Amino acid sequence: MKAAAFDYTRVTSVEEAIDLLRQHAGSAQLLAGGQSLMAMMNLRLAQPGLLIDISGIxxxxxxxxxxxxxxxxxxxxxxxxxxxxxxxxxxxxxxxxxxxxxxxxxxxxxxxxxxxxxxxxxxxxxxxxxxxxxxxxxxxxxxxxxxxxxxxxxxxxxxxxxxxxxxxxxxxxLANTEQRFHFDELSRRRGDYAMVGLACAVHMNGSKIKEARLAYLAMGDGPVLATRAMSALQGQALDAASIQKAQQALAQDLSPNGDLQADPATKVHLARVLLGRALNAMGSAS
Ligand SMILES: Cc1cc2nc3c(=O)[nH]c(=O)nc-3n(C[C@H](O)[C@H](O)[C@H](O)COP(=O)(O)OP(=O)(O)OC[C@H]3O[C@@H](n4cnc5c(N)ncnc54)[C@H](O)[C@@H]3O)c2cc1C
Missing domain, CATH: 3.30.465.10 (Uridine Diphospho-n-acetylenolpyruvylglucosamine Reductase; domain 3)
Structure with missing residues (x-):
């Protein structure tokens, strides 16, 4: 399928882009790299009357x-x-x-x-x-x-x-020396959208976890913070016992819908696997 007809303009300042968005309220859309928007237009999931190309700003x-x-x-x-x-x-x-x-x-x-x-x-x-x-x-x-x-x-x-x-x-x-980080995801092929992914930031206070932030992708309508698992880790050493507690807490944090790649139970299982891998990797980095 091809995109519906649209007008196109290229701007060189943020002010120009905002002015056009205001003038063409509801029918204009910004074009940056076009790697998502062009596909959506070709599938007619997006039909902007005016494309404002901001790539030259x-x-x-x-x-x-x-x-x-x-x-x-x-x-x-x-x-x-x-x-x-x-x-x-x-x-x-x-x-x-x-x-x-x-x-x-x-x-x-x-x-x-x-x-x-x-x-x-x-x-x-x-x-x-x-x-x-x-x-x-x-x-x-x-x-x-x-x-x-x-x-x-x-x-x-x-x-x-x-x-x-x-x-x-x-x-x-800015990251500091008391923090540890880990990102990982599981996808069918490298470069495909993830079935499940996890971004972890752990703030240590000596050998104990001061704060852990665990944000999942592909587990909800947007990124999902695993708040119960985060609480389970607070004040704990980054060891096998705390990792297991955090993994158990995940059951209450995550209730994904199934999608074309995996059913809900598989996604929660993969989320648990990713958390174990991430925390073990950060624990052994001490
Ligand atoms: C085959 C394929 C695989 C991909 N795999 C992944 C993947 O694994 N992970 C991933 O994250 N992405 C993936 N992408 C998407 C890719 O990362 C896109 O580059 C990104 O999602 C959108 O960036 P863009 O600059 O291309 O935005 P565009 O496609 O130009 O715009 C996307 C949307 O954002 C709006 N927009 C753009 N810039 C702004 C702005 N500055 N302010 C307000 N609105 C704005 C546009 O109006 C449009 O609605 C994939 C794309 C393809 C085609």
Missing amino acids: ADLKTTQVHGSVLRIGALVTHHALLKSDLVARHVPLLAQAVPHVAHLAIRNVGTIGGSLALADPAAEYPAVALALEATIVAQGPRGQRLIPIADYFQGLYQTALQPDEMLVAVEFP
Whole structure:
């Protein structure tokens, strides 16, 4: 199938893009890397009257340390994240997740902003952002606002972005030496969307866990925090007993629907396997 007819314009500033979104409310859509949107248009799941191509906005392609956060521009590609020394040093969990995103050709053009704006429940970055308590930087006609990640994902492919706003950046807290990170997922083939994935950030206080954040992907309408498993780990050593308790707690945290890849029970089983692997890996990294 081919996309329905649409108008196309290319902008070079955020202000221009927002102005067009406001003028064409309801019928315009932003085009970043096009790796999700073009497929949706070809399947007629999206039929924008106007495509606003933002890929030429240079200001959105930078990655910089700002105080205690790494600010990553919306148009930074998956490939650029993979090659970034700043990401590897300051947001190692994101660096671990990128190789799991799609295939090389898609990583060359797909963007972090596009992924976070789309909010696919099986995507890697939403879970990483939730595990790390990232902040979304949105800009609209009334200026910029910061959206804590806890308020950002609002349901299946739903975010807190308003129709006349765009995501301009995402801010991740800088990693410190007391933290350990692990990302892993299970998919049928490398590069396919995951059946289940897990982003873990564990803050240690000496040999005890001060706080663990466990965010699953492909287990719900958006990224899912396993809060009971997180509580089970708090104040514990990262050892076999605490890992088993956390795995048991998962049964109450996760109630996925089945999908084309796996039924609910299989998904919960795989989630438990991933948690065991992640915590064991982080425990042996001490
Ligand atoms: C075969 C295949 C496999 C894939 N596998 C994976 C995978 O394993 N994991 C994964 O995470 N992704 C996967 N993807 C998707 C890929 O990562 C996309 O690059 C990403 O989801 C969207 O980024 P994009 O820049 O291409 O956005 P686009 O496709 O251009 O846009 C996606 C949506 O976001 C909106 N948007 C884009 N940028 C902004 C912005 N700055 N502000 C507000 N709204 C915006 C658009 O209007 C559109 O609705 C796959 C894609 C394909 C084709």
